[in-house]
Amino acid sequence: MGGTSVRGSAAVHVAGVTKRFGERIVVDVPELMLGRHPIEGLIGPNGAGKTTLLRLLVHALPADTGTITFRAAAGSAVSVSATPQHRLARHGLVKTNQVIQDFASLTIWDSLLLAVATRRDERPHRLFGDRALLREHTDEVHTYLDKFEFADPFGYARSGGEKKLLDILRCLILQPQMLLLDEPAAGLPADVAERVIELIAERATAGMAVVLVEHDLDLVWQFCPFVHFMAEGRVLLQGSPGDVRGHSTVVEKYLGARRA
Amino acid sequence: MDAVWDFLFGSPAFLTFGLYTVVMVAGLAILLHLQLGVAGIGNFGVVGIWGLGMYSIGVLTVNYDWPYLAALVTATALAGVAGLAVGWLVADLAADGVLGATLAVATIAFLIADGERDLTGGQVGLGTIDFPFDVGARTDTVWLAILAVVVAAIGAYAARVHRSPYGRLLIAIGDNEALARSLGKSTFATKMQLFAITSAGMGLLGALYASMSHFLFPQHIDVRLTVAVVVALVLGGSRRVAGPLVGAVLSVGLFDVVIKVYVKLPAGFVEQAYPKVQQMVFGALLIVLLLFRPRGLLGDMRRDRRAQGRGRWAARP
Numbered sequence: 001m002g003g004t005s006v007r008g009s010a011a012v013h014v015a016g017v018t019k020r021f022g023e024r025i026v027v028d029v030p031e032l033m034l035g036r037h038p039i040e041g042l043i044g045p046n047g048a049g050k051t052t053l054l055r056l057l058v059h060a061l062p063a064d065t066g067t068i069t070f071r072a073a074a075g076s077a078v079s080v081s082a083t084p085q086h087r088l089a090r091h092g093l094v095k096t097n098q099v100i101q102d103f104a105s106l107t108i109w110d111s112l113l114l115a116v117a118t119r120r121d122e123r124p125h126r127l128f129g130d131r132a133l134l135r136e137h138t139d140e141v142h143t144y145l146d147k148f149e150f151a152d153p154f155g156y157a158r159s160g161g162e163k164k165l166l167d168i169l170r171c172l173i174l175q176p177q178m179l180l181l182d183e184p185a186a187g188l189p190a191d192v193a194e195r196v197i198e199l200i201a202e203r204a205t206a207g208m209a210v211v212l213v214e215h216d217l218d219l220v221w222q223f224c225p226f227v228h229f230m231a232e233g234r235v236l237l238q239g240s241p242g243d244v245r246g247h248s249t250v251v252e253k254y255l256g257a258r259r260a
Numbered sequence: 261m262d263a264v265w266d267f268l269f270g271s272p273a274f275l276t277f278g279l280y281t282v283v284m285v286a287g288l289a290i291l292l293h294l295q296l297g298v299a300g301i302g303n304f305g306v307v308g309i310w311g312l313g314m315y316s317i318g319v320l321t322v323n324y325d326w327p328y329l330a331a332l333v334t335a336t337a338l339a340g341v342a343g344l345a346v347g348w349l350v351a352d353l354a355a356d357g358v359l360g361a362t363l364a365v366a367t368i369a370f371l372i373a374d375g376e377r378d379l380t381g382g383q384v385g386l387g388t389i390d391f392p393f394d395v396g397a398r399t400d401t402v403w404l405a406i407l408a409v410v411v412a413a414i415g416a417y418a419a420r421v422h423r424s425p426y427g428r429l430l431i432a433i434g435d436n437e438a439l440a441r442s443l444g445k446s447t448f449a450t451k452m453q454l455f456a457i458t459s460a461g462m463g464l465l466g467a468l469y470a471s472m473s474h475f476l477f478p479q480h481i482d483v484r485l486t487v488a489v490v491v492a493l494v495l496g497g498s499r500r501v502a503g504p505l506v507g508a509v510l511s512v513g514l515f516d517v518v519i520k521v522y523v524k525l526p527a528g529f530v531e532q533a534y535p536k537v538q539q540m541v542f543g544a545l546l547i548v549l550l551l552f553r554p555r556g557l558l559g560d561m562r563r564d565r566r567a568q569g570r571g572r573w574a575a576r577p
Contacts (some may be wrong), residue, residue, distance in 0.1 A: 034353065078277045086446050087446075094443075097441065105563065106432060114440075122429045128424070155564040
């Protein structure tokens with residue numbers, strides 16, 4: 001495994017990565033390749049370490065051991081542990097949040113403009129920088145605002161659902177090469193969740209690599225051609241949805257418990 | 261007629277100095293507004309950076325005979341560099357740690373001014389620092405006008421920041437720094453820039469004050485100025501540019517201009533008890549404000565009431 005994906009889009013390679021909180025080993029992944037399929041599912045019971053693994057991948061948390069390598073579509077490899085999170089995001093590796101995260105003083109409109117603004121736009125002496133920013137990005141921001149009905153796009157995000165949707169849209173408007181989604185459907189109304197996933201699937205077809213952590217398994221089976229199953233910090237199983245959902249380990253550790 | 265004139269401008273020295281204090285506190289509070297109200301970084305060290313600017317110009321012009329303008333620019337730059345160092349030290353501290361560390365900066369500035377006698381003259385004082393020009397009796401009034409222009413420029417800068425991508429990023433950092441980082445924002449570099457710029461502004465205000473004061477004493481760098489700036493900011497509203505202005509007029513303006521100039525107080529009282537009464541009132545005011553109106557008289561920033569982008573939205577079919 002050289003770290004490149006078969007599709008030529010972005011990929012992440014994990015080797016010998018562990019993370020412990022106190023005595024508890026939360027993530028223990030000897031070898032994992034993400035990004036070989038347009039959308040890959042990452043499923044598993046609560047506490048399996050899915051969210052922690054995603055946080056390690058974008059360097060929101062440092063790994064205790066091992067190496068994580070992000071390879072952008074252009075081919076340059078980036079060592080995740082040696083690269084701060086904001087620089088990884090600029091390389092095209094971005095994650096949405098499971099727990100609602102928002103900028104309370106920024107409107108929805110502001111929030112999307114913040115995401116598209118570059119470092120150049122944000123220099124302290126560019127006091128009239130909004131003119132160029134609006135000239136360049138107003139239409140782009142409006143395509144997102146048109147697609148989803150916010151109560152007031154120029155006001156603050158009010159409901160948890162609006163904040164969750166905004167969190168995902170902020171990441172999408174960054175045009176990432178690889179998007180890690182941590183339970184995007186949780187907290188969204190069913191019809192909105194469906195439109196979000198459809199938009200993401202569209203972008204995946206256009207070349208964006210997607211990793212989807214989701215408890216709504218119908219979405220996973222429907223949209224992910226490849227699924228990783230995680231439990232107790234380890235990736236126990238990988239394969240097509242058909243293979244994974246029929247496997248006895250998965251049924252025993254996850255699906256069985258959910259049915260009960 | 262003379263009686264009216266006496267009532268209005270009874271003691272011009274008091275009046276000019278009082279107004280000077282109001283405008284200066286407003287300027288410092290606007291700069292603190294950018295740090296605290298916008299980017300969410302508290303700073304009890306305002307007077308330390310201000311004092312560095314003040315003493316730098318004093319030391320350079322008195323001890324080393326530098327030309328005024330060169331000393332002014334150097335003092336401003338030194339304050340900016342010091343602000344950068346302070347920002348770097350507090351960058352990863354929690355909010356209470358930031359307040360403690362910046363308070364320490366103010367204390368260090370006082371101790372240096374007090375202890376480094378060869379440089380600052382200590383309690384003997386450092387002087388005389390004159391105005392860089394002389395237009396007779398009205399020189400200090402002209403100086404006040406110059407300060408007003410500088411503070412107006414600072415206010416205009418702060419107002420523009422609110423409408424720029426830079427300001428949007430500062431607000432985002434104040435709200436949720438980790439989220440800003442996850443969107444590719446170098447929050448550390450942004451905070452450093454903010455501290456360097458705002459500290460340079462504070463240093464400039466300190467350097468300008470040196471000429472107004474003529475003689476510099478360590479007591480200039482005590483907690484009173486920090487308290488005045490914080491009270492002005494919190495009273496007016498820390499989240500808006502106009503807040504510090506309103507707050508400075510209502511707090512320092514009331515005590516240093518209205519009462520001192522227009523109320524006939526016994527001479528001994530003005531010298532001895534009055535500053536202490538002022539501190540007590542400011543302290544009580546701060547407590548009452550934080551309890552009942554923590555966002556100040558002007559309230560929270562309301563970016564949702566701005567017209568930007570709305571026009572196009574409304575014009576949609």
